[in-house]
Each structure stands twice: as C-alpha cells, then as structure tokens.
C-alpha cells in the first residue's frame with residue numbers, strides 16, 4: 001500500500017552535472033543573454049570534459065599495457081569543434097559520411113587517424129578515401145568491388161579492415177552489418193592476396209560494433225576474432241588491430257535509488273495502481289493488457305555502474321582462456337585495440353537551453369508549458385530522456401506553489417512532447433524562463449534533429465572555461 005504522500009510525488013531523476021555546468025547555470029544573466037543572441041534552443045558545449053573522457057580511456061589502457069587507438073565516432077555530434085579537439089588530443093575520428101570525412105581532412109587530421117565506417121559508401125566517398133589514404137571498413141561484396149574498381153582506376157592500394165559479425169553468442173540475433181567470420185576468412189585467403197580480385201587492398205584488421213551494452217558479448221567476440229587471427233597467421237596473413245566499435249556506457253544520473261523508484265512507479269502507473277507519471281500513462285514501451293504487464297520500457301540505461309573507462313576495463317579483464325585475460329592475449333600477439341566511442345567521449349560535454357513561451361491548461365485540465373524547441377532537438381532511440389531538466393527561473397519573485405506540467409514543443413502534432421514524463425516545478429514558470437537539459441551532446445541534440453515547418457536548426461556554441469564564458473564562439477557544423 002502506498003501512502004497518500006507517496007501518491008502525490010513525482011519520481012525524481014536527478015542529473016549528474018560537471019562543475020562547468022553548475023557554474024554556468026549560476027550565471028543567469030549570461031544564460032539569458034546567450035539565448036537572446038543565439039536563439040532557443042541553444043546547445044552549449046565544453047571541450048575540457050571531452051578531453052577528460054579521452055584521458056580516462058587512455059589511463060585504463062596504459063594500466064593494462066594495451067596499445068589503444070581511439071577514434072571518436074563523429075556521428076553522435078555534428079560540431080566541428082570536437083573534431084578539432086580530437087586532433088589536438090592526438091586521437092582519431094570515425095567518419096561515416098562524405099561530409100564527415102571531408103571535415104576530418106580539412107581540419108588536418110592525419111589520414112591514419114581517420115577510419116571510414118559509413119554504412120552506405122558512394123563512389124565519390126570511396127574516391128576521397130583512396131586519394132587521401134584513409135582506411136576503409138568493408139561490410140559486403142558490392143562495397144569491395146566498388147573499392148577495388150576505384151583503386152584500379154587510380155592504380156593505388158587502400159588500407160582496409162573487414163567488418164565481421166555472427167559471433168557464436170549472437171547466432172540468433174539479427175544484424176544488418178558485417179560478414180560472417182567464415183566468409184571473411186575465405187576473402188582473406190583467396191581474394192585479398194596477390195593475384196586475387198582484391199589484390200589492391202592492404203588488410204590491417206577486423207572491426208565489429210555490437211548493439212547493446214554487454215561487456216561479456218564484446219569480450220567473447222574478441223576471443224573469436226583472436227582465434228581467427230591466429231588461424232590466418234599460420235597462412236602468413238598478419239593482423240594489426242581489432243576494432244571493437246563503440247557502445248561504451250554513460251551514466252547520466254546521480255542516484256540509483258531514484259532510478260529503481262522510477263521504474264517501480266512507472267509499473268504501478270501502467271497497472272493503474274497509482275496516478276500516471278507520464279503523458280496519457282505512456283508505458284515507454286511497456287503495456288498492461290488483460291491483467292498482465294507486457295514488455296519493458298525501451299529506454300537507455302541512464303543509470304549504470306560501469307560507464308566509459310570502467311566498461312573498457314571490464315572487457316580487458318575478461319578471461320581469454322584458462323590462463324590469460326583478454327588484455328594479455330592482445331599483448332602477447334602485439335595486437336592493437338581500437339575503439340570508436342561516440343556517446344561516451346561526449347559525456348558531460350553539452351547542455352541544451354530552451355525558453356518558456358507559454359503556459360496553458362488543456363481541455364483535460366493538465367498544465368502544458370510550451371518550450372521554444374521541438375522534440376527532434378532532444379531525441380534518441382530511447383523512448384524518453386530519463387534525466388530531469390533543470391528549471392531556471394529568471395524573475396525575482398514567484399509565488400511558491402508546485403506546478404505539475406508537460407513540456408510541449410513547436411511541431412504541430414498532438415504527440416509533440418519534449419518529455420513524456422510529467423514534471424513538477426517549484427512554481428508556475430513565467431514566459432521567458434529557461435529550462436536546461438543536461439548532458440545532451442551525445443546524440444540527444446543532433447542525431448535526429450529535423451527542420452519540420454522549415455524551422456531553423458539550433459545554434460551551437462563552445463566555451464573552454466569560466467573566464468571565456470562571456471565570449472562563446474559559434475561553431476560551424
């Protein structure tokens with residue numbers, strides 16, 4: 001039985017916020033003037049946190065003596081500033097489109113600090129990669145034929161990696177990516193060799209990117225790949241690296257108990273045992289049907305205990321065989337480990353500010369707060385962003401009276417909610433107040449943003465530290 005008090009609270013999901021976010025949010029005048037100058041919503045980025053994330057991965061690799069090459073997966077954020085910062089830090093970039101690759105080359109990244117992993121590769125893209133000497137990750141026969149033709153036309157060779165999939169643990173799991181290991185073996189033995197149809201390819205390593213957040217699956221994929229590498233080695237085919245892609249977790253939340261409580265409350269609401277906590281009692285992927293709960297919330301694990309470098313460490317320390325761990329097996333073969341983190345390098349590197357435009361009461365008696373943004377500007381593949389926004393009141397005096405509301409946006413759709421969760425503000429907001437969404441630089445602000453109604457995309461600004469707060473510089477996409 002819940003007490004009345006519990007019934008009348010909304011579950012909290014308190015965000016983790018780096019010091020730069022906290023100090024910036026303390027400067028309300030600055031925030032207000034920035035939104036005035038650049039518009040709402042506004043994405044504010046911070047390179048120092050990006051740098052810290054790089055270092056945390058490198059420290060774990062060093063502690064295990066592993067040769068680690070990091071390639072920042074650019075797809076998670078469009079700002080050129082992070083590509084420049086990657087160059088400054090001496091790491092590489094994973095480019096997945098013509099524009100991403102062009103940017104990397106224009107910034108002056110060394111070609112061997114770039115990998116091309118694009119899921120769709122046009123001839124123009126292949127030509128640019130071959131001309132620049134960028135490693136291409138290959139996924140299927142048609143791609144290989146096209147790359148071979150481009151090499152032929154130019155009388156050039158091209159460094160390549162083969163993308164593989166179909167590891168034993170994932171037999172039953174469907175994937176659109178990669179070549180089965182056996183096919184990769186055949187291609188290397190018979191086609192990427194002197195006199196073979198892909199004689200112009202210079203094989204460097206294997207690549208995979210595994211969906212989901214299991215370190216165990218990644219570890220066992222590494223073990224299978226090493227077995228293949230050993231086998232090929234017996235034929236004189238050398239492998240320089242294994243690239244395990246991205247998917248390193250990020251922890252967004254400060255409290256595990258809030259996270260657990262949220263899921264319990266969502267379940268209770270969907271079952272009809274307590275007041276809804278989401279818009280129209282949306283189960284975020286979970287349904288209640290004929291007395292049964294069906295499915296589970298399709299949401300990112302916003303709270304977790306093994307983010308970023310801890311995730312990498314768990315993989316490295318996984319057993320390879322009875323005597324060795326994975327890092328020892330890699331080192332014994334002088335194999336470099338490559339990773340392509342996107343979200344995790346962007347942890348704590350960005351926030352999104354939005355301005356309150358209206359307050360209204362719906363025909364159902366619910367409060368709606370209109371924000372000057374649309375829902376594609378805070379969107380990932382997760383059903384909802386389960387991180388509480390920070391409300392920034394700008395006036396001096398508010399009547400203290402908590403105000404439950406839904407945030408809605410600019411697209412003319414009934415389902416245009418910025419968050420599906422109901423929010424409780426300490427007071428009724430005023431027009432012009434601000435709302436800050438924390439930790440949005442990885443995917444949330446950029447990946448799905450669209451220009452419905454011909455609206456402008458959000459502006460992006462960078463600043464390095466507090467002394468430069470007053471001069472945030474715009475960044476080209």
Ligand SMILES: *Cc1c(COP(=O)(O)O)cnc(C)c1O
Nearest residue numbers: 073209245246247340341342343
């Ligand atoms: C998306 C993707 C990444 C980055 O994944 P994150 O979850 O952002 O770390 C890396 N490599 C490939 C091939 C990808 O598709």
